[in-house]
Structures are given as structure tokens and as C-alpha cells.
Amino acid sequence: MPLPPGLALSRQRFDSALVAEAIQAGSHFLPGVAGHRTSQGLFLSGLSQTLHPGLLIAAVGLGGWGVGLKSEVLAGSLIGAGTLVDQAPDFYGPGTIYMSCGPGGYAGLVRLEDGRLDVAAALAPAFVRQMNHPGQAVAQLLQAAGWPVIGDLQRLPWKGTPALTRRARVVAGRRFFVVGDAAGYVEPFTGEGLAWALASAAALAPLALDALHQGWTPAHGRRWSERRARLLGQRQRLCRLLTLGLRWPRLSQTVVSLLRWLPFLARPFVPRSGR
Template identity: 45%
Template sequence: MNSLRIHPTITRAQAQNRIWDAIVVGAGPAGSLAARQIASAGSNVLLIDKAHFPRWKVCGCCLNGAALAVLSEVGLGELPAQLGALPLDHLRLCASTGQAVCRLPGGVSVSRVALDAALIRAAIESGVSFLDETTATILPQDPAGETAEWRQVRLEGNDFDTPLRTRVVLAADGLAGRSLHLEPGLESQVAEGSRVGAGVVLDDPGDYEQGVIYMACALPGYVGLVRLEDGTLDLAAAFDRKALQASGSPGALAAQILKVAGLPAPPALETAAWKGTTLLTRRRSKASGTRLFILGDAAGYVEPFTGEGIAWAMQSAATVAPIAFAGANQWTASLERQWESRRSQMLFVRERTCRYVGALLRRPRLAATAVSILRRAPWLAAPVIYAINAPPWKTSGARSSTGSNS
């Protein structure tokens, strides 16, 4: 893992000594890819994250066809293969009534440790300045004051409190990000009945094949399992909050769900150190403001599975980049409306599909019936699988314009 270490390319003092064209808060796939695309177009860009890299994330180890299409569009199509990503051929849905195997039209599994580090490196190679282990807060805009020509982003830590100026700022700091906590009217609203995310990576040589996404469904939630490029087994789950409290631990509840679905529990499942997330399903009232764009999980999350979350993040990054670049050169309020419109158009079909499937997974009897039907006629799942994996321009109506910038 030390070979994946990403070192900062700039100090906080150096970052303070210029007005940036764009500052991107959050160096996950959405933030890193957006920063790369904006820098490739000719802007000076600062990418900030509170963590040091590499770092492990709860989920996002599956890149579906839509995510791979975005990488190809922006000139990073070879990246998954360079990381040793494993092709994904099948989705195995498991419930109390048995198992159904559905063919996947494409996709790969790759660890977030490797993927996130590679995307940050790609951003740095395109001219992005990178600053890690730094908390960033986007300060409220005062249109009547001297900051009307830029936004201010405050960097905070034990021994520093540094304001930076930028012509545009992008918030891509994820579900639990705090960069926008001072921005009025942009509070994140959690959906009623939202589930809790949890995940773990196990050194398990056992029963789960590579190239297959296993999805175990039961009343308390669902658990996804997939082999990664280094042979480890990644588990990502969405749990009912009350069921999680009653079970005592994520590992115990995951074991319960796997048992109901007829799947074996890896030996270290209950004793491993699980990592959790905040409540999953949430949304902001809007994804923009004056000289501000919000993307990725920071803008909203609809409990995706089998690769949708990363695909949404990458597609959002590729779509917002030319809009942010234009805003860095000359800001107009129409850019906010443009991003809101493009984002809505881009995600409508995919989010609707995930809501329908998510609603099904929350109803064990319906899910079990669906698995029973698909076991006999797996081709019935093809329209849903296609909708999830289709290249972005086939669901949003327009191809990304960022490919020419890479």
C-alpha cells in the first residue's frame, strides 16, 4: 500500500498565495476526475481532501458499463486494466427462495484504494495541485462585498486557519462531507427510512468466485460481495437501522442476511473491523450556488448498488467540468441553471431505476418472488441491467463534451 501513497504537491502557504480558477473539495472519483478535466481545459485547479491516500472506502469497488464508458470518453479507458481490475460477467441474486444468475454486459471490480489513488495521480499529471490531510470549509458568499468575484474556502487544522480565494468551487466531499455546513439553504435532507451503509474487506480464499457480484437480500437489508484485483473479498451492505442495533454488530447482521439468502459466511465476517457510513439516502434542494457546484455523493444519494454510485460520480464530474471551466473564466447565473438541468437530465432514468429496485429489495417477499421468477427467466432482468449499464449519453440524451479536453 505504501507504493500507492500520494504526496501533496503544494503547501498550504503556497496555496494561499494565488487566486485559483477552481478549488475542488474531496478527492474521491467525482472530485479527482472533475479536477483533472477542468485542469486539462487550461485552468489552475487545487484539489483538497481531509484524508491521506491511499485510503479505504466502504463501497464503490464495482465499475459498471456506464462508469467504464465515462473513463473511455475522458481518455482514461485503459486505467482499470492497468490496475489489474477483474472483469465482471454475472450478477447472482440470492434470497430465501433461491438464486438467480443474470449476465452482465460489462464492468470490472477494483479496490477503491487503487482506483482513487490512480485518479488523483491522473489529475496531478494534468496539472492539478493536490493538498491532503486538510479540512476545507466553503464560506458563504457576500454578493455585495469584495468577494463577489470569487468564493472563499477556509483551510482548517490544528496549527493553521487559512483562507483561499477561487473563481469557482466544487463540493465533492461525499455523504458525510462538511464543506457546505455554513452555506445557507443547502442542508442535506435524509429520506425517511434511510438505511445505514457498512463495509469490510476480507482476506478470504473461500467460496466466492471472481467475476461475479453476489447480492444477498433479506428483511434487515442487503449485502453485496465481490472479489477484488488482489484476491481479497469486498463486502458492502445497506442495513435497516433498527435491525443493526438489535444485531449488535454489522458482521452479525451480515451473517444473518447471508444465511437467509443461502450464502456462506466468510470465517472472519463477524470479528472483522467493519467501517460504516452515515445514513445513505439523502438529497439537497439544489446542487449549485453562486460560483458553486455540488457533485457526486455530496449532491445526493439514492442507495445505489453494483456500480451505480461510482458511475454517477464519474458522469457528474465529466458533465460539470466544462460548466465549471466556463464559470472560472466568466461567471453568470445561467451556469447554475445549466448544471441543474444537465444533472437532472443525466441522472433521472438511473435514479428512478435504483429507487424501483431499492423498493423491491426492502420487501423480502417481493424480492424472493422476483428471484424465483428470474431463476427461471433471467432474461427478464435485461432491461434493468441495460438501464444501469448503458453509456451516459444513451440515457441523458447528450454525450459529454469533456473527452476532447483529455
């Protein structure tokens, strides 16, 4: 199935480029510094002295650690797990996204710019417990697809996430905005998380500048909630629809078989995925 032009890039390379662009635009990059929101107001820690910012934008990922954000985890949420493989079978060639789905979740594999294989999965917690390890769970998904198993995945270092499908109880408050995964997340099947975060940041920028220069008002919070809903509402509904279909293996197999013979049926949806 033809996909829009894209590029597989490691998160390390992307983050380095993002930081470099931010510094070039005039930002100060302060590793080790954290923003906090308390009943006494906003402050930054990790500096030689405590600073109180005029505005805080919380782009802290799932869970909202450090800024006291609370989110609601939705029923049936999967958890994320990922690792990098230095040497993998040639079957997993560059320029292709490999997706294996099953009742216990799904795994995606892609070659990075340095030749390593990026393995990322969204897994049901019960499936991980049954397999005793996320690496074993992913190996089971690859075996079910008839694909080569990648060495001993259990011996590789894995990184995990808390429950994925969640929504923040508030996306704005007095002198703070919530953006990116911290504001809400569905699932990574269509690869939309980073695209949504960047689009949200671009939409928030003029509103944040207005709040900073003109002074915060409750209207800024309402405007951000409404603007974010208009920007991401339809995209999130599409992603939720796709991921719900993955919970029913027979349904997803039927859809894949149908698209194999009639790929034009996917044209209205493919350009929207990953955006």
C-alpha cells in the same frame, strides 16, 4: 444472468489511479487541504496561508462535511457498512458478484484484484441494533441465503456511512457546485454511485470552466441543476424502483424466480444498472 463486462477493483487502487491521472492532466493534489463555504465567501484551509478560490466544486460525499451543505434524509433510509476480508471461503470465487437480500437490508461480496473479499452492505438501522453489530447483521444475511459464513465478521474493522438515501437542498450557489454523492444518493444496490459521480463530473466540467472564466451568474446554478436532472433523473428512478422492491421479500423472491426461468426479461434493465 449475463452482465456487461466489468472489473472488481479496490477503492485504494482506483483512487490512486484517479489521483495520478489528475496530476498528469495538470491538477495539484493537496492532501489535507479542505474547501469551505461561509457567509464571507470561499476559502481553502490546511495551507501555509489562506487562499480564496474563484470556484469550489464540492465532491465531499454523503453528508457534505466541511462546506456547510445541508441535505434531506429520506424516510426509510438504510446505512452503509463495509469491510475487507483477507481469508474467505473458496465459495466466494473471483468474477462473480454475490448479493444476499433480506428484510433487514442486503450485502454484496466480490473478490478484489489482490484476492481479498470486499464485503459491503446497506442495512436498516433497526436491524443493526437488533444484531448488535453490522458484522453480525451481514452474517445473518449470508446464513439466510445458505452461503458460508465468513469467520468472525464482528472482529474485523468496519467502516460505516450516515443515512444513504438523501438529496441536497441545493446543488449550486454563488461560485460553487455540488457533485457526486453530496448532491444526492439513492442506494448502492446497482453499484451506480461512482458511475454517477464520474458522469456528473464530466457534465459539469464545461459549465464550471465557463463560470470560472466568464464569471459566475445565477444562470450557471440553474443550468447545472437542470443538466444534472436530465443526466441522472431516469437512472435514479430506476434505482429507486429496484430498491423499493427489495423492501418486500416475497416480491423480490418472485421476481428472482421469474428471471431464473425467463432471464430475457431483465435485458432492458441490466445494461442500465451500475451506470
